[in-house]
Amino acid sequence: MGRYLLRRILQVIPVVLGTTLLIYALVFALPGDPVTAMFGGKPVNQAVAAQIRAEYNLDKPFIVQWLIFLKNSLTFDFGNTFAGQPVIDVVGRAFPVTIKLGLMAFVFEGIFGVIFGIISGLNKGKWYDTVILVLSLLLISVPTFVTGFVMQYFFGVKWHILPVTVSANPGFLDLLMPAMVLGSVSMASIIRLSRTEITSNIAEDYVRTARAKGMSNSSVTVRHILRNSLIPVVTYLGADLGALMGGAMISERIFNIQGVGNTLYQAILRGEGTLVVSIVTIMVLIFVVCSLFVDLLYAVLDPRIRYA
């Protein structure tokens, strides 16, 4: 177990190196000149431009830029944005918002996905099973931004139930609708996943054996059907925790939330390599930690799985 953990943690190193290098290469390959973009496309004094280039190391090949980034990041110096703020401050402001949004979406999709999945799975063939199935299919097939705009229009603009856009320091109610939009697709997947698992588990021999023992329907359902069905669901949820961070970009754009997604979007537009790389590196780390957590959780939930 200890060796397995160590191996998994060591794997993080090449993953972080690889992704950062890749991102530097991509930012470098983006069309347009960051310095021109900085001045809003107006002509720039050559000397000033050169000075800025030198300051942000933009005059060097990307591999050198990357090495400089790595060297500085060892001392937690991630440099400044083009606007002159320390990258670490920008990231420090954006992440809490997105994490809040992500966790809300996570709780939303987890609770409603599992509840509807269970209702659907235990009552296969009933009319509400069909309704749930159709709705979940709808949510999966309609792109998030459509769901987002539709919800924004009805709940925000037309009925005034929830705020249309979000303030700079958003609270629970502000983020409710964005979180629902963000979690909707995963929720639909969880409904379908748990439903499939439950319907196949109901037919398992050990469920029949449990009934033959004289156990009540409710304890058979909880201990034998749900306990076994929810293993893959928990795995899915864990893997999704990381994916929500990335998915936040669309939701944040629609509702104008000043989170990671929005900041990242702006940074890409401006060609700010350092900022992009810093944000993505943190996201990669969250992703890696989440997937490690999921794998460990899996071993706890399913005794047949042991890591060595």
Add this chain to the structure above:
Amino acid sequence: MTETTNMKEKLAEMQRAQGPLLEVKDLKVDFTTDDKRAVHAVRDASFSVYPGQWVAIVGESGSGKSTSAMAVLGLLPGTGKVVGGSIKLEGQEIAGLKPKDYQKLRGSKMGLVPQDPMSNLNPVWRIGTQVKEALKANGMDVAHEKRSALAKALAGDEVAVKTNDDETFIGSQELPALFDAAKVALKAAGKSDEKIAKLMERFKEEWVPGSETRWRVADDLIKAGVKDDDAWVVAKEHVTGSTMNDRIAGLLSEAGLPDAATRARQFPHEFSGGMRQRALIAIGLACRPDLLIADEPTSALDVTVQKKILDHLHMLTDNLGTAVLFITHDLGLAAERAQHIVVMYKGQVVESGPSLEVLQHPQHPYTKRLVAAAPSLASQRIISAHERGEDAKALMEHQVKGEDALKKSEHIITVEHLTREFKLPRKKELFKAVDDVSFSVKRGTTLAIVGESGSGKSTVANMILKLLEPTSGKVIYEGQDIAGFKGRQLLDFRRHVQPVFQNPYGSLDPMYSIYRSIEEPLRIHKIGDKKSREKRVRELLDMVEMPESVMTRYPNELSGGQRQRIAIARAMALDPDVIICDEAVSALDVLVQDQVLRLLNDLQAEKGLSYLFITHDLAVVRQIADEVVVMQHGKLVEHATTDEVFDHPKMQYTRDLLDAIPGGKLQLGLD
């Protein structure tokens, strides 16, 4: 002997007096298909089970035997529904009972030992937990034994009828003190030290916490020579009841699981099939039901394990006075275990009666076929088609010819000092799956390799097929070492040596039509053109007695036996010399098994094929093989002609295997 006869009479008397425990009358069970049509799975089935009796329902798969049993338990799968008739338990109608009321009967009144031990335990719960669920669900008192009226009455002669206190279990905490007290009591009774040591050893084995009761302890001490009063004082003081965990361990050890307290904390995947089945037996009997439904409880297990488990189940149910409804497809097994047999065919009960009566004087044509086909009852090798139906002279000739063939014919495959080692994870030393095995298959004859799972028999087959390289030793085909075969030569070898595998569900590609499956080897070996290949496929289908219309169908539309015929047709496509059958009939029902064996036999007689037959079932061997090789733990332990092995087995292991054939010792007179 007189004691047992007395017991039997007494049992019969009690059964008459009490009436049937379970009475099923004109039971009808329907399943509904997707397009709302009703499929009649059970039609007007009637049978009864008396207290303490073993009743077997025999029939092929799809005969409705399991469905009837599940209808009794109220656990019909899917759309299954009891649509008519009655099911009475202790005189009470239970068909159509509310789910809540049914739930009260399950576990405490009716237990289940299911068919497949691999899928019937939940993989995520510890074994002990799964036993505990049964005890908890029925609110069982884990400190005291619950004995049925029948068991009490039967034990009545031996010891005076027990009160609840006398049925208190030994607890694991108090065990050391109990041993000490027993020792003191024995000493007081004037036993020698040596004798005491011996007795104590026995007690240590027998006094299992959570399983042995106070009166048994007292009884044991009294029988050992301790005065009645003293014995009861010891028993009362030191046998005061077991905990839940003691009881779980006690139940598991009753079911024959060694070191049960530790085992209870393990998960199902850490158990072998036999151990899992023992755990399932413990669960089925945990709440001391009056009726136990055993649905093919051992068909997924090796024969030797099967015998041990059934023996144990028999002993347990006899002691507890539990009646057993035993579902099986093997008439021999049914006759050996049950007092009463019910034969089902296509959802109907076609015959029922006392076991020997049914076996010796079958009335219904289906029962006759079953008796004739039961591998455990067949006494000799099948005679091929064109010899069948002729007089006894032909029969003699066959045997003489057979012996001649054995003596004269050359060896088509010879295996010399074959050894195969495997590396096991986290172990330094290599595991010898096959250890120095030598034998040869003679042209036109059948050699069977017999052994339990893990004996290395399939590894031998894989090496002969050149699917696996031996660590050392040689396989010689037609005088040439197959190790050197490459390219053209290897293709040629593959053409002449064909396998038929165990699982007809897995060995045919579900995406290939039957035609494509059979034609594939011809295409690979570039034999003939499209037209001649099609003609050949038709011939092959005819050979295995399948209609040409199956050519366009897919494996999932065929039954297991039909698929195995297709697999044989495919193996025959290239006119092979040798067919290697790896458990080729093990997954099939007895009747189908019999048909396939006859087919193989006829093909051998017509084409002069040689078979290497790998099986764990000696009963099948007797029907098909000329020579037998017995393997155990990778080693060849016995090699002789079939008759010799059956009549004069040399090794104890072979004798065990022979003993394990169900119904092997039953007298049988077909009329």
